Amino acid sequence: MQSQAQTSAVPPPLTGARLLMGSFAVALATFMNVLDSSIANVAIPTISGNLGVSVDEGTWVITLFAAANAVAIPLTGWLTQRVGQVRLFVGAILMFVLSSWLCGIAPNLVTLLAARILQGAVAGPLIPLSQAILLSSYPKEKSAAALALWAMTATVGPIAGPALGGWMTDSYSWSWIFYINVPVGLFAAAVTWAIYRDRETATRVLPIDLVGLASLITWVASLQIMLDKGKDLDWFSSPVIVILAVVALLSFLFFVIWELTEPNPIIDLRLFKRRNFLAGTVAISVAFALFFANLVVLPQWMQQYLAYPAVNAGLAMAPLGIFAVLLAPVVGRILPKSELRVLATLSFLGFAGVFYMRSQFSTGVDMFTLVLPTLLQGVPTALFFVPLTAIILSGLPPEKIPAAAGLSNFVRVFCGAVGTSLATTVWNDRAVLHHARLVEQASPGNPLYAAALQSIESTLGFSPAQAAAYFERGLNTQAIMLGLNDIFWISGVIFAAVIPLIWFTKPDKGAASSTAAAAH
Known part of the structure; x- marks a missing residue:
């Protein structure tokens, strides 16, 4: 493991071809991530039909990805200090590639949703780390330009997603909206590692708020399942929805109280x-x-x-x-x-x-x-x-x-x-x-x-x-x-x-x- 002393010096900004290729690779990883937040939108009717489920159930492909992604984001800070910025970013890209492949080969909705939850979870660090790595590549006086580049990439992904997803679904099959991530992700990971591996951040062992994390996952999962299943189960006339609502409320209240009293909270609610x-x-x-x-x-x-x-x-x-x-x-x-x-x-x-x-x-x-x-x-x-x-x-x-x-x-x-x-x-x-x-x-x-x-x-x-x-x-x-x-x-x-x-x-x-x- 790298020591604090070994990595305490801030590396200088990149220049020339390294800056160009580094920016492109990081932006490509960002694009791949945000693209997947919307690429399935137009494919939901097709996916639902092929897997024999309703369109409402097919929409879970979108909502569960977003919920898992949201839960994983607060872990980025702890993981970065534990693993290192570059290693975590590249590792997240590779796990994203794997989960995308699992989505593509999914034979039923349950398998697809499990793969999408994994995909959303491993995507959590990609957005904040892409910002940090991109900003570290540019001089401070060009920070606004770096943020504008990042914003352009993050904006184009959700916009290009429906068009690209529709074309792949009609021309090939819905599986290709996930398979496309494999070559893109592997290229982005390889180039990022080649350029940034000698610019790794310091690592240190930090405690993790496991109780806060567990309560966060509990209330987010309960609330999301309640919202997704509510219409099908006729909302609060169903005991299942009532139980999910009670679990979501109690775990949320516990989460808030715990995070406000925990010295190392997973989320700083203050x-x-x-x-x-x-x-x-x-x-x-x-x-x-x-x-x-x-x-x-x-x-x-x-x-x-x-x-x-x-x-x-x-x-x-x-x-x-x-x-x-x-x-x-x-x-x-x-x-x-x-x-x-x-x-x-x-x-x-x-x-x-x-x-x-x-x-x-x-x-x-x-x-x-x-x-x-x-x-x-x-x-x-x-x-x-x-x-x-x-x-x-x-x-x-x-x-x-x-x-x-x-x-x-x-x-x-x-x-x-x-x-x-x-x-x-x-x-x-x-x-x-x-x-x-x-x-x-x-x-x-x-x-x-x-x-x-x-x-x-x-x-x-x-x-x-x-x-x-x-x-x-x-x-x-x-x-x-x-x-x-x-x-x-x-x-x-x-x-x-x-x-x-x-x-x-x-x-x-x-x-x-x-x-x-x-x-x-």
Whole structure:
């Protein structure tokens, strides 16, 4: 094991080809990780059909990955000091490759979910370590540029995921959305090790909060399973859901009390006493939950109710990346000179406007109307992550930044999983409500209903029973559309409602630059 003395000197920034290749390898590993957070979105109907499960059960492929990823993030600090930054990063990439291969060969849903949980867990260190390694490769005065590069990579992954996943699912099979990680991961691991192995950080033996970790896993797992199974089991009318809710609540309360009294907590909850951290973390987590949930439900709706092939649904989501990528370097340049709260507010207003546009969709929506909000969403996406992250870390002493970054990432990623589960549930509930309201009008005594049936019979040559079934299918499709409109409308309202939280913060002047420098 390396000693503290052996690795105490901070290595100089990289230059030339080593900087280029190192940045590319680290960015590629980041891209691979965030890509897997969304690449399965458009493949869920296909995976569900192939494995003989419902689409709701197939969505667990997304939510369980995110939940496992969230739980693993707080362990990054302890693992880094125990193993070393570079070894942990490369090891996590290789384990990610292995778990991706296991996902691809999974013969049933249980095996696939087990592999996805492993994949999410080993992916935990990749995001925070990619930031740290990338920042250590650049001079301090270029920290903002390094963060902009990281943000561009982290933004493109979830955006490219649906398009790439749709193409692979239609052209080959859903297994290839996981197999693609194997060559990419092996290349990234090899190049990263070749360039950074002599830049390893110091290691030391630290105690680990096993009780805190166990209680964290217990309440996160109980809550996530409750949210995923609630609709199928009719929520609290089911003893299973009641038990899961009680376990989640009690283990969460125990977790909070334990972490506040433990001298070496796995999560430093005392950080929430700081207004910038509290308000910023709540804002970014709520926003990410809405952002990610809509990335899941929109492709599902296009495939199930607009009859889009997986590749077309993915391509319809792809324009999200155009402005996000083009504006990322611009944001990196203007960030040190800008009022962070203004940038974050503009981002939230942009998201609210985009979701309002989507709330006007109808069952006959054309491709231009479908794609336009997605294209425009790239603008607030570019203004989203970096300003809010700088606000969250503003005012913290350098030694607190790693713990704060890990905790805020944990909350954000976990809220993404919870948001997805809630969105699918609310969508179903609102669709049922709209269906009931529409059915009230479809009674034999309603002359408009009778005229509609007669029109269907005469136009399509259907019998009365066939005409009624045809009308019911159309009514169900309309109810699903209205339910989705509600999701979009509610999302827009919440984005606007969260804006005051941004202005509750008081980031220091030059917070973006000082935070990036402290990360060194």
